[in-house]
Every structure is written in structure tokens, then in C-alpha cells.
Amino acid sequence: MIQTATMGDSVANAYQAFLAYRNLSYAGRAKLLNHIADALASNANDLIAIAAEETNLNPARLKTELNRTCFQLRSYGEAAAKGLVFDNTIDVGTTGNSQVNIDIRKTVVPIGVVAVFGASNFPFAYSTPGGDTASALAAGCTVVIKPHPAHFKTSLAVAKIMKEVLAQLHLPGSIITHLEDASTEAGIELVKHPLIKAVGFTGSLNGGKALYDIAQQRVQPIPVFAEMGSVNPVFLFPNRLAQSAPKYVGVLAGAITGSVGQFCTQPGIIVGIDSPALEQFKSLLVADLNTIPPAKMLHQGIADSFAKYRQLFLDKTTTELLTKEQYFEHDMAIPTLIEVSAADFINDNSLQHEVFGPVSLLVRCANEQEMVQIAYLMKGQLTTTIVANHLDVEDYKEAIHLIAEVGGRVIWNGVPTGVEVCLSMHHGGDFPATTDSRFTAVGADAIKRWGKIKCYQNFPQELLPPPVQNKNSWQIWRRINNEYSKSDLD
Amino acid sequence: MIQTATMGDSVANAYQAFLAYRNLSYAGRAKLLNHIADALASNANDLIAIAAEETNLNPARLKTELNRTCFQLRSYGEAAAKGLVFDNTIDVGTTGNSQVNIDIRKTVVPIGVVAVFGASNFPFAYSTPGGDTASALAAGCTVVIKPHPAHFKTSLAVAKIMKEVLAQLHLPGSIITHLEDASTEAGIELVKHPLIKAVGFTGSLNGGKALYDIAQQRVQPIPVFAEMGSVNPVFLFPNRLAQSAPKYVGVLAGAITGSVGQFCTQPGIIVGIDSPALEQFKSLLVADLNTIPPAKMLHQGIADSFAKYRQLFLDKTTTELLTKEQYFEHDMAIPTLIEVSAADFINDNSLQHEVFGPVSLLVRCANEQEMVQIAYLMKGQLTTTIVANHLDVEDYKEAIHLIAEVGGRVIWNGVPTGVEVCLSMHHGGDFPATTDSRFTAVGADAIKRWGKIKCYQNFPQELLPPPVQNKNSWQIWRRINNEYSKSDLD
Incomplete structure (x- = not known):
């Protein structure tokens, strides 16, 4: 009263x-x-x-x-x-x-x-x-x-x-x-x-x-x-990846793990097409993430939620943990990369759940059609990131065009974290973003x-x-x- | 199916x-x-x-x-x-x-x-x-x-x-x-x-x-x-009324009864301060409205609703019918002016009900404080109309200022009907307008x-x-x- x-x-x-x-x-x-x-x-x-x-x-x-x-x-x-x-x-x-x-x-x-x-x-x-x-x-x-x-x-x-x-x-x-x-x-x-x-x-x-x-x-x-919030998908195209995977990996790892992954624009889903460039990218990213130690989260509730949903993802028969497994304190989170095939991702809506923290799913597609399908299956997003060069624009023109429709802000060759404060910024998106x-x-x-x-x-x-x-x-x-x-x- | x-x-x-x-x-x-x-x-x-x-x-x-x-x-x-x-x-x-x-x-x-x-x-x-x-x-x-x-x-x-x-x-x-x-x-x-x-x-x-x-x-x-919709209150100030009641009555009667009163901006409430000017205005308006014959409404549902709520208003012990009572066909409406005191209006929320059709309440106030009180008691409105001249602005400055806050559009010496189509127009207002x-x-x-x-x-x-x-x-x-x-x- x-x-x-x-x-x-x-x-x-x-x-x-x-x-x-x-x-x-x-x-x-x-x-x-x-x-x-x-x-x-x-x-x-x-x-x-x-x-x-x-x-x-x-x-x-x-x-x-x-x-x-x-x-x-x-x-x-x-x-x-x-x-x-x-x-x-x-x-x-x-x-x-x-x-x-x-x-x-x-x-x-x-x-x-x-x-x-x-x-x-x-x-x-x-x-x-x-x-x-x-x-x-x-x-x-x-x-x-x-x-x-x-x-x-x-x-x-x-x-x-x-x-x-x-x-x-x-x-x-x-x-x-x-x-x-x-x-x-x-x-x-x-x-x-x-x-x-x-x-x-x-x-x-x-x-x-x-x-x-x-x-x-x-x-x-x-x-x-x-x-x-949202899971902020990042779509990797082969030509750009072949050109600059090592450089991009460092930036992306920073976006995945910065502030212990506790950003609403943290890239929670990385989508690529099977290729040698993706293999190289994957091993570089895993190596990079493995160097980053566990870190304390904002508060215990977030840490509990991180641990719970990370484990739910890992318990699925369709997923594979790529980063090293290690012990982490109950108020901490560890950088985590989990792999899943596009087909399995498309069949399992629960993998779209936003796990607040330094975890990302690497979704492997057989082709660009699967990439587009994933883009369209995604719920409302704050951001979408397209990693591509001029060769990709030629080779995957329609896919890039369609993927760019998803999300309130679309980033070309960057990462979604770091929301610039300016009149042209849009930080928003379709429900539930x-x-x-x-x-x-x-x-x-x-x-x-x-x-x-x-x-x-x-x-x-x-x-x-x-x-x-x-x-x-x-x-x-x-x-x-x-x-x-x-x-x-x- | x-x-x-x-x-x-x-x-x-x-x-x-x-x-x-x-x-x-x-x-x-x-x-x-x-x-x-x-x-x-x-x-x-x-x-x-x-x-x-x-x-x-x-x-x-x-x-x-x-x-x-x-x-x-x-x-x-x-x-x-x-x-x-x-x-x-x-x-x-x-x-x-x-x-x-x-x-x-x-x-x-x-x-x-x-x-x-x-x-x-x-x-x-x-x-x-x-x-x-x-x-x-x-x-x-x-x-x-x-x-x-x-x-x-x-x-x-x-x-x-x-x-x-x-x-x-x-x-x-x-x-x-x-x-x-x-x-x-x-x-x-x-x-x-x-x-x-x-x-x-x-x-x-x-x-x-x-x-x-x-x-x-x-x-x-x-x-x-x-x-x-809304009831679009019109606030009449004494100096302007004394100056131009006869001219204004014709315009207002047209707004009350035009298209058989079936406008969302129809002025359903007219608020004035007791004065000889208001008495003159009232008798002129009643005389004008009495010359306008019953007319067919858009459809039977609207006509039924008009008849029902008009009667509900008349059945109240606090109201008085000013226009002449006459028989009208069941698909028609007649111009109707009903009087009520500010005190009674303030005590009875149901008098704010929008009666779609050619009916208006004339609310008589003892002073400008009652006018302001009515303005503030009103639910969200599309429009408010202020009928005043420069003498009123001097005599009732604060009241005019406060009343002007009500409604999405405020009209100075006019009527709320006739929504101009231009970039500066606002046709909207607080809920439930x-x-x-x-x-x-x-x-x-x-x-x-x-x-x-x-x-x-x-x-x-x-x-x-x-x-x-x-x-x-x-x-x-x-x-x-x-x-x-x-x-x-x-």
C-alpha cells in the first residue's frame, strides 16, 4: 500500500x-x-x-x-x-x-x-x-x-x-x-x-x-x-571469405565475445556455404575463440540462462560443439561455436532462440538457396550482415538482394555490434526484435x-x-x- | 471453409x-x-x-x-x-x-x-x-x-x-x-x-x-x-458571441446537421458561459435548427442508435429539449439541441457518449472555470473549437490557453467539420478518438x-x-x- x-x-x-x-x-x-x-x-x-x-x-x-x-x-x-x-x-x-x-x-x-x-x-x-x-x-x-x-x-x-x-x-x-x-x-x-x-x-x-x-x-x-533483441544473422559469401577470412575472423570473434556476448546485436548465427573457404574460416574462428577465457556475466540470472540454453543446444543430436569444452564458473560464460547443417536448422525453430552471451551457431548450407531459405525463416531481426565482395555480387546477386531484406539494419562487410549514434541509424526491426x-x-x-x-x-x-x-x-x-x-x- | x-x-x-x-x-x-x-x-x-x-x-x-x-x-x-x-x-x-x-x-x-x-x-x-x-x-x-x-x-x-x-x-x-x-x-x-x-x-x-x-x-x-470519432466540443466566449452570434449560428447549424450530422467531426457539445449573448445565440440556433426537416440516415442501424441515445439523453432529469419535438420516420433523424448545466454535465459521464447524428448538447457554464473543467473532463477528441475575439483573449487568456490543449486539431472561430486535405492537417487525437x-x-x-x-x-x-x-x-x-x-x- x-x-x-x-x-x-x-x-x-x-x-x-x-x-x-x-x-x-x-x-x-x-x-x-x-x-x-x-x-x-x-x-x-x-x-x-x-x-x-x-x-x-x-x-x-x-x-x-x-x-x-x-x-x-x-x-x-x-x-x-x-x-x-x-x-x-x-x-x-x-x-x-x-x-x-x-x-x-x-x-x-x-x-x-x-x-x-x-x-x-x-x-x-x-x-x-x-x-x-x-x-x-x-x-x-x-x-x-x-x-x-x-x-x-x-x-x-x-x-x-x-x-x-x-x-x-x-x-x-x-x-x-x-x-x-x-x-x-x-x-x-x-x-x-x-x-x-x-x-x-x-x-x-x-x-x-x-x-x-x-x-x-x-x-x-x-x-x-x-x-x-535478435540473433543477428551473418551471411558469408565464398569469394569474400576466400579473400579475407583471416582478417574477418578477428573482427567477428570480437563481436561474438565482446562484453561477454551481452549485446542485443551480438551475431548469434553465422551462415555459410560449404567450401574450402568456409573450412578455413571455421578453423580460424575456432582457434581464435579458444584463446578467449571464460568471463563473468552481468548477473547470475543471465549466467544461468546462458548455461541452460547452451546445454540445450549441445544436447541436440543435430549439433556439434566446435570450440573446446572446458569448465567455467557458474557466474561465467565461455566463448562457444556450435555447428549445425542448414537442413537441421531449418527443421528446428528452437535453434533460433537467442542465447544471451558469447555463443554462435555456424549454419552450413549446401548452396545459396538454403541461405535464402534461412534468411526468410528467421523471425524479425535488428540486423543482418552480408559478407561479400564484387564477385559475390555477380555470382549471388539474387540471394544477396533477398537476404538484405531481412532485419532493420543491414551491414555490408562488418559486424552488427557497434551501433553508431546518428540520424540515419535504425535500431529496430520486425516483431519480436x-x-x-x-x-x-x-x-x-x-x-x-x-x-x-x-x-x-x-x-x-x-x-x-x-x-x-x-x-x-x-x-x-x-x-x-x-x-x-x-x-x-x- | x-x-x-x-x-x-x-x-x-x-x-x-x-x-x-x-x-x-x-x-x-x-x-x-x-x-x-x-x-x-x-x-x-x-x-x-x-x-x-x-x-x-x-x-x-x-x-x-x-x-x-x-x-x-x-x-x-x-x-x-x-x-x-x-x-x-x-x-x-x-x-x-x-x-x-x-x-x-x-x-x-x-x-x-x-x-x-x-x-x-x-x-x-x-x-x-x-x-x-x-x-x-x-x-x-x-x-x-x-x-x-x-x-x-x-x-x-x-x-x-x-x-x-x-x-x-x-x-x-x-x-x-x-x-x-x-x-x-x-x-x-x-x-x-x-x-x-x-x-x-x-x-x-x-x-x-x-x-x-x-x-x-x-x-x-x-x-x-x-x-x-469524438464529440468535438465547441467553446463559445462572450465577447465574440455578442459580436457575431447571428452569423455564427448559421455556420454552426450547418455543421450540426450537414449530412444528417453523420461526420466524425460533428460538433456534439457546445459550451458557453451564461450571458445575454448566450441567450441570444441559443434562441437563434434553436430557431435555425427548427427549420431543418428530418432526413434519412445512412442505414437503419445508425438511425436506431440515434433514436435510442437521443431518447436516453432526453429521459434524464438533468436535460431539457430546446428544439421542437416532432414525429420522425424510423429511418430518419431530426436536428436536436438539448440543454444541460455544466454541473450536471460534469457529474454524468454518459453525456459524453457520441450520438452519431444531428444532435448537440448545449452546456451552460456559470463561469470560465467550469468551461475549463469540462475541457479537461472530456475524453480524447479529434477537435476542439474556440469561438473568441481579441477581447476574449484578454479576458479569458488562461482558459483559452488550457482549452486549446484538448483535441488533435484546434479551430479558431470556425466549425470542426470540413477536414482540409493538406500536409499540415492532423486528423487524430488521444484515445478513444x-x-x-x-x-x-x-x-x-x-x-x-x-x-x-x-x-x-x-x-x-x-x-x-x-x-x-x-x-x-x-x-x-x-x-x-x-x-x-x-x-x-x-
Whole structure:
């Protein structure tokens, strides 16, 4: 009962803060995001130390993540301030259907208080100060953060810094609310709260889909943007493989095992066509993976799940373990490559299960037709990677074309890990990779998830919001009479 | 069983057509839309005659609607061809977070086969050739249309014309599929079909919410854009009313009773502050409405519902009928104005029920605080109308500001009926007005509902889709390194 009161108060306060914060200019929101980035950067050493202790991730990796988080905060604010993500649109004159003079102006207003769920594998970039928070604040929303229990101290330390920034800027403290209760039950209560208007989540399919269902069953359904991971198939074509297998193996092994394989873009399935080049690639990759020692996972639940599903894969009569078997502590994971034929993979849907950790399936195809069949059998994916050269484009043109259709992002000769933060990025994909393939979770377009449309017809100038007044005082990109422009309207 | 086979075949064919149609250029899609508009215009007299017979709507009204429908088809194609609605985005160089040279390009690809549900009240503009079809085709999707049973012949005639256009242009016939079965069961089966990837619906809250729930309970949930109506409150301020009540009454009476009140933007609630001006307005409006005779509704189900809910309103002890009581045939509706005090309205949620037809509630407020309270008590609305002049802006500044927050579109000194077709239009609103306030059903941005994002990393030029190749051969607006541009990339 006390919990209920606390939750209710927290969200009510976040809503009160929303009523003020939503009126801040794009530039004002960008200023807040820049100041948060500055404050996080100033406290980097302390934050990284706390996170390293809680997550078992190494400090170098956490430093890269924190830098990325700061860049995210800054770049989302900047994109918003330039008018690159909001559809501010003005039609005046006879541009409509009824051949009379019209004056209609459309802007994007923040959707309300957003619930942000921290992700276990990115204590910064997808958690408390992460992409959901940055994009929601850039959209003019306030946030209520449900911290991930696996890095609660990190989350609390970050929230404290963000709150201090709010105070320095004389902004309401409840623009950013950090729940004390990191339990699943608190998360469910949060999603059910009538004043919560949207949800951002990164995590497991079970967790994301459960929140999605709860949100859809509310009296007023709300959008849930849940990014729930995928197995990120990599398709290897023979000519490229023959050309550069040794070089590629090192990069791929890094993608399989980096951060103990705990990335939603970890390449969990590698698909190749039987050939001497594939044989060479395989032995090189196995040798490389065998040099990488077992490592501690984020938390015991993930380690248990890794061990369980790895064993399920190995227990199948259709699979063969390629990497060396060795003892590993119960909170650790070992790099694992498992081989299966395309025919067996195609017949066994359970092999598409995402095993969070440093394990990949090597699927051997007899021909390109099997490769294409695998691409099409795969559930919604965040990414697909195509490893090919110009000879492959000639030899396997149709297969490459068809495989490129799978996944929200397609990578040419690279690895799926390392999600660049830029406007052109798409971090999303068909269900079950995400709950809505029309939106991205990374890049400034992530802001679009938290805005709803508002349109003004024949309004007096002084009552219009600044982005759609005649004078373009915010110096933003707008659509005026069906063209993009930064001009004032006469 | 036969039905099931037919439905399965229809959707499978629509999917096959999709695999071809999605590759058509924006200009190619615009050409199709223009040809459909031409063909509908050429057959206008025949189509209007069939529709008038089926819907009881008068030919002049249907002609306006058909013109609007043709404009919609053309303008959506044009907006798509200019790149005004798709986020084609290119980042090259060091614009991302990792300070290395990147080459990432993002485009919007059609989501798949779209299910379109015809609406009873707009046999053209929101049905078979309507906004959902036009926007889905502009997005590169194919459509399967579930016709509304109340105007099946009109729908069939339109579909026949659209099919002929496809044949003339040598495009696959299944780009547009018209179901023979107009039943509710067929609609449900359609939404459940795995190859259907999105749904457009305009109609009742019950119908739209039921389809939404079905779609969310699928193994793969899909977006449902359901526009389910609202009561479109009109707020009258004293100074403006004193200035122009007689002139406004005529316009408002037309909005209440036009097309027998069967518009989703019909003003069902009129809110005023007690004053001599309101008294004058009231007697003028009653006199005007009393001159308008009963008229036939779209179909018997709507007429029955009108009679039932009108009576429920009149049976309340809190309401008073202002217009004259008169006998009306069981398939007809009569213009009806009912008075209620703000206090009673606030205490009785059931008075917010949308009665589809020419009935409005006049809600009398003691002061502006009651007006604001009513605005905030209202469920999600498509529109809000504010009738005020500069004196009202001075006298009631805060109230006007607060009331303007309600509804997807806010109209200044006008009426909510007459939804202009232009890029700046928003036809949408919070639930239950629609299922997703982030999208519009009218205006070219309606196209955005049917696109998902696809991103290419380090792809060879020749394998990229034309919208994101270096050369801007389609001459579209794109975002290149965080600015809008129509330039080629070097």
C-alpha cells in the first residue's frame, strides 16, 4: 500500500513537472541535455568504478559506453533544436482541397510522462541516462525511470547527478524521477499508471512482451517501444571469405565475445556455404575463440540462462560443439561455436532462440538457396550482415538482394555490434526484435516515439506555439506549403 | 471453409503483388494514384448515382466528397514523390559518435499488405478509394479492402474502376483487392491473417477497439490505426458571441446537421458561459435548427442508435429539449439541441457518449472555470473549437490557453467539420478518438502509418535503393549530414 502511494506520488509529480517542462524551447531542452552530458563526463571515473563493480563489465568498455551516452544526449538535443525530427508544417493559401484560403499549422507536442526501463547490459547508454531518457527529454516529456536491479547503485548515482543539473538550471526536479523500487512489480504498476503515456524498454522478449500486453490492456492503451533483441544473422559469401577470412575472423570473434556476448546485436548465427573457404574460416574462428577465457556475466540470472540454453543446444543430436569444452564458473560464460547443417536448422525453430552471451551457431548450407531459405525463416531481426565482395555480387546477386531484406539494419562487410549514434541509424526491426518497426531506439529519430501531433486552424499568431509562427524565431527546419525551409513566413 | 480459402487466397495474392509493387518508384506510385483519380473523376456521375441510392446522401455532397477523394489521391502521390513524408537520411564522414568515417543510409520501406475498412459515412473519401487506400498505395503497400455493407455496390464499382487502371498501367491486379464478403466476420479474419501487416479503420469505438484488440493479440502484433470519432466540443466566449452570434449560428447549424450530422467531426457539445449573448445565440440556433426537416440516415442501424441515445439523453432529469419535438420516420433523424448545466454535465459521464447524428448538447457554464473543467473532463477528441475575439483573449487568456490543449486539431472561430486535405492537417487525437495520437488519418502524413525503417551500413552504391544513393535521381528532399537537402552527394 505504501508502495502504491509512493508510485502514485512519483508519477503525479512527474506529470506536474511535465506541465512546465513541455513549454521549454527546443534549445532549452538541448541545453538541459548538454548540461547532463557535461555532468556525467565530469563524474566519469566515479560512475565507471561503480558500474564496473556492479556489472562485471571492464572499465574501458564502460568508458566507451559513457562517452557514447554523452554524445547521445548532446546529439539528440541538437537534432531537436534544428527541427530535424519534428514535423512542423505550415500551409497557407490555396494548398488544400477546398480551393479556399487556409491557414493550418501542425506541430509535435510531447506525449506526456514516459516510463523508462533500464537495461542490464548497458548501465549508461540504455539505462538511466540512456537513449530512452535522452530522446524523451528532447521530445519535451518527463521521465520516470525504473532502474535495473543489477546496477541499482550506478543508476542511483547517475540520477543524483541528473537531479543536480536540474537544480542548477532551476528546472523542476521531477522532470527526472528515479524509482526506489527496482522490482518487476514496480515496473508493472508504473506501466498501468494512467498518467504514464508511453514506455521505453530494452531487454528480453518475455519482459518486453509482458509490458506491451499490459499497456494494450489499459483502458487507454499506450505505445510501448520494446526492443527485445535478435540473433543477428551473418551471411558469408565464398569469394569474400576466400579473400579475407583471416582478417574477418578477428573482427567477428570480437563481436561474438565482446562484453561477454551481452549485446542485443551480438551475431548469434553465422551462415555459410560449404567450401574450402568456409573450412578455413571455421578453423580460424575456432582457434581464435579458444584463446578467449571464460568471463563473468552481468548477473547470475543471465549466467544461468546462458548455461541452460547452451546445454540445450549441445544436447541436440543435430549439433556439434566446435570450440573446446572446458569448465567455467557458474557466474561465467565461455566463448562457444556450435555447428549445425542448414537442413537441421531449418527443421528446428528452437535453434533460433537467442542465447544471451558469447555463443554462435555456424549454419552450413549446401548452396545459396538454403541461405535464402534461412534468411526468410528467421523471425524479425535488428540486423543482418552480408559478407561479400564484387564477385559475390555477380555470382549471388539474387540471394544477396533477398537476404538484405531481412532485419532493420543491414551491414555490408562488418559486424552488427557497434551501433553508431546518428540520424540515419535504425535500431529496430520486425516483431519480436521490437514491438514497432516504424520507430528506432537509437539516433535522434528515437525522439519521434514520444511526440503526438497537434494542429491549429486559423489561430492568431500570438496564440500559436513558436515553431509554427510566421517568424521562424527558433531557426528550425519546417515544411511550408510543401517544401522544406528555414525561412520566415511573410 | 470456402470463405477461409477465399480470404487466404486474396491476402496471399495481395502479398505477391506487394513483392512487385513495393519496388515501384515514388513517381510510379504517384502515377498510379493520379490515374485512379482521373478514372474516378471520369466516372463521377455513375458513381455518385450509385452512392446516393445506397447512402441517402445527396448528390451535391457526394460530388464534393468525390472531388476531395481525387485530390487526396493526387496530393498524397505528389507529397511522396517530393520526399516530404519519408525520412530518407544519409550520414557520411564523422557525424556519428565513434569519430570514424561512417556511411549509413536510412530509408522507409512499405510495411506490407494493409487491411482497409470502409466507413459508412464516407463512401468515397474514407472507404474503398479513400485516405487509407491512397496513403497505403503511396507508401508502396498493397491493400485488401473490407467494404462497408451499407454501400457495397458503390465500393464494388469503385474497385472495378481501380482494377481497370491497374490493368491499363500493366500493374498486378492484386495491388488492390476487394473482398466479396462485407461481413464483420470477414473483417476479423482479415485482421488475423499473418500476411496482413497493418490496419486502417474509421468507424465506431466498439468496432475499432475490437479490431485493435484482435491485432494486439496476434502472435505478431500489428499497428491498427482506428479513428473512432469524438464529440468535438465547441467553446463559445462572450465577447465574440455578442459580436457575431447571428452569423455564427448559421455556420454552426450547418455543421450540426450537414449530412444528417453523420461526420466524425460533428460538433456534439457546445459550451458557453451564461450571458445575454448566450441567450441570444441559443434562441437563434434553436430557431435555425427548427427549420431543418428530418432526413434519412445512412442505414437503419445508425438511425436506431440515434433514436435510442437521443431518447436516453432526453429521459434524464438533468436535460431539457430546446428544439421542437416532432414525429420522425424510423429511418430518419431530426436536428436536436438539448440543454444541460455544466454541473450536471460534469457529474454524468454518459453525456459524453457520441450520438452519431444531428444532435448537440448545449452546456451552460456559470463561469470560465467550469468551461475549463469540462475541457479537461472530456475524453480524447479529434477537435476542439474556440469561438473568441481579441477581447476574449484578454479576458479569458488562461482558459483559452488550457482549452486549446484538448483535441488533435484546434479551430479558431470556425466549425470542426470540413477536414482540409493538406500536409499540415492532423486528423487524430488521444484515445478513444484514435488508437494512436502519433499519426494522422488525413493529409499526406497519413502515409507514415504504413512505412517501416530500413538502414544500410557501408553498402555498395549499386545495391542501395535509389532514394539513398549518392545521386538524387528521384529529386527528393533528404536529410544529409543533419540538414535537409535536394542535392546529390559527391
